[in-house]
Amino acid sequence: MLTYDFSNITGPIYRELYQKIRQDILNGTIKTGEKLPSKRTLAQNLGVSTITVENAYDQLISEGYLYSEVKRGYFVSDIKKIAVPHTILKPELNIKTNEKKSWYFDFSSNTVEAKNFPFSVWAKLSREVLSDLQSEVLQISPSNGTEALRKAIANHLLSFRGMSVDPNQIIIGAGTENLYEILIKLLGDKKTYCIENPGYIKIRRVYEINRVNYVSANLDENGISIEELKKSKADIAHISPNHHFPTGITMPVSRRYEILGWANEKKGRYIIEDDYDSEFRQNGNPIPTLQSIDAFGKVIYMNTFSKSIASTIRISYMVLPEQLANLYYETLNFYSCPVPTFEQYTLSKxxxxxxxxxxxxxxxxxxxxxxxxxxxxxxxxxxxxxxxILESDSGLHLILKLNCSIPDAELKDALVEKNININMLSEYYICPKENLRHMYLLNYSNINVEKFEQTMKVLKGIIAKKHKN
Incomplete structure (x- = not known):
């Protein structure tokens, strides 16, 4: 007769009984084909309810350890004997999650300060959505996003960027990386993509992980070089003409028409216009987008609310030219929109x-x-x-050029020792140039002014100490 001790258990008794019988089957204490006691008999022997034994047996049957025969009872299934210890121990796992380090000061952080998020307004609108749009919130969003949000974005683009777009041209995504991957599926992974050098590192990584063939073109003082773009034999140009990251270059109108001309030279060519950081141009009016002067449907416009509202909001969008919009609805319309409907309605309001x-x-x-x-x-x-200091009229970062002889890596290591993180401009190049030495990016959107002043004193001290040595 099976006998088990349940005096020191913390969970349900049936679960403990199931585990003990399972363990005896695995280690061979209960043999293949052996008949187990009836539910009533085992319950009486263990001092538990019949339901407890029935639940344990049912679980063992569902997992294949037991089988039952009408009017005969329960039997052990023919399974391979597995050598396991009497006490099952959890293995120690060595999983490296690459968690972000908590820095005293981080020049690379481009997050938004909590005090600048419109919490009270967002909370008010959230309550209104839950109160007034209950049925809408519980409906599954179309693959391209809710009509309410797409209409709101279309109206915003018209008033702020001078772009006249149909809401059905707009596709909502959970961050720009999500939209990049949609575009790869839409345009095809057989295309050759040209990215800017230097450029946003994540773009390169998205293309690499999706095994997309990409090349790079260097920048001059007006943005991406047309000569290098032509030499690249690319089909798609992925650029940030309105505020390039990290250089801050704004592409002049003459270069914009040149790149539109390149796109029109051959069927199947497109331009991905990433309108990064354009909302925060410091002087003058916002520069017109490439999309707004594109007469031939060659520009795919992309933007995000991560910078303008908060990096954690994870809502981005792209505007497809008519031909690609139709292709999207023909081929990719089965995808679900990854942005929660509730958040879409809140943002639209x-x-x-x-x-x-x-x-x-x-x-x-x-x-x-x-x-x-x-x-x-x-x-x-x-x-x-x-x-x-190298600065431009737009964006939320500066480039600091230090006039010192300390090697970049050595200076960065010295700052890391002081728990300070900073990115070198050369890190954004595929093939760094020698003249990029001692150039560093300073994001100031989330800078704590008091800590920044102390950090600059640390930097000055490191430079002075290195010079003495």
Whole structure:
């Protein structure tokens, strides 16, 4: 007769009984073909309910350890004997998750300060969505996103960027990386993509992980080189003409028409226009997009709310030319939209009711003031002989060029020892050039001013110490 002790268990008794019988079957204590006691008999012997034994037997039957025969009882199935210890131990796993380090100061962080997120407005709109749009929220979103959000974005693009687009041209995605992968499926992985050098590292990684053939073209003072683009034999040009990252270059109108001309030279060529950071142009009006001057349906426009509202919102969108929009609905319309419907309706109200425009205007002023503060701290701690600052009219980062002889890697290691993280401009190049030495990126969107001043003193101290040595 099977006898088990249940005096020190913490979970359901049936689960413990199931595990003990299973273990006895695995280690051969209960043999293949052996008949087990009836439910009533085993229950009486163990001092438990018949239901407890029945649940344990049912679980063993469902997993194939037992089988039952009408009017005969329960028998052990013919399974391979597995050598396992009497006590099953959890193996120690060695999983490296590459968790982000918590820095004292991180020049590479481009997140938004919590104090600048419109929490009260967002909470108000969220409550309204839950109250007024209950049935809509529980409906499955179309693959391209809810009509409400697409209409709101279309209206915003018309008023802010001068772009006249049909809401059905807009595809909503969970971040730009998600949209890049959709585009690879839409345009085909047999195409050759040309990316900017230097450029946003994630673009390169997305193409690599999807085994897409990509090449690069260097930049001149006006943006991507047309000569190099032509030499690349690419079908798709992936560029950021309005504010290039990391150089900050804004492509002039003459170069924009040149690249549109390149796209029109051959059937199947397209331009992916990533409108990165364009909302925060510091001087003058926003530069017209390539999409707004494209007369032949060659431009795929992309933008995100991650920078303008918060990096964790994870809502991006792209505007497809008519031909590609039709192809999307023919071939990829079965995909589910990865953005929760509730968040789409909340964002659509945020745009429609004017809160987004107010937020952008407020943040533009805030970042303009912060930029001045950052520049003043830089000039206070580093002289013109020690550094120069390369800045553009748009974006939320600066390029700091240090006039010192310390090798870049050595300086970066010295900062890491002080728990300070900084990215070198050369890290964004596929093949770094010698003249990029001592050039560093300073993102200031999330800079703590007090910590920044202390960090600059640390940097100055490192430079002085290295010079002495």
């Amino acid at each position: 945020f745009i429609d009711e004017g809160y987004f425009e107010k937020h952008i205007n407020r943040m533009r002023l805030y970042y303009r003031r912060k930029r001045i503060t950052v520049l003043n701290i830089l000039k206070k701690n580093l002289t013109d002989e020690e550094c120069s």
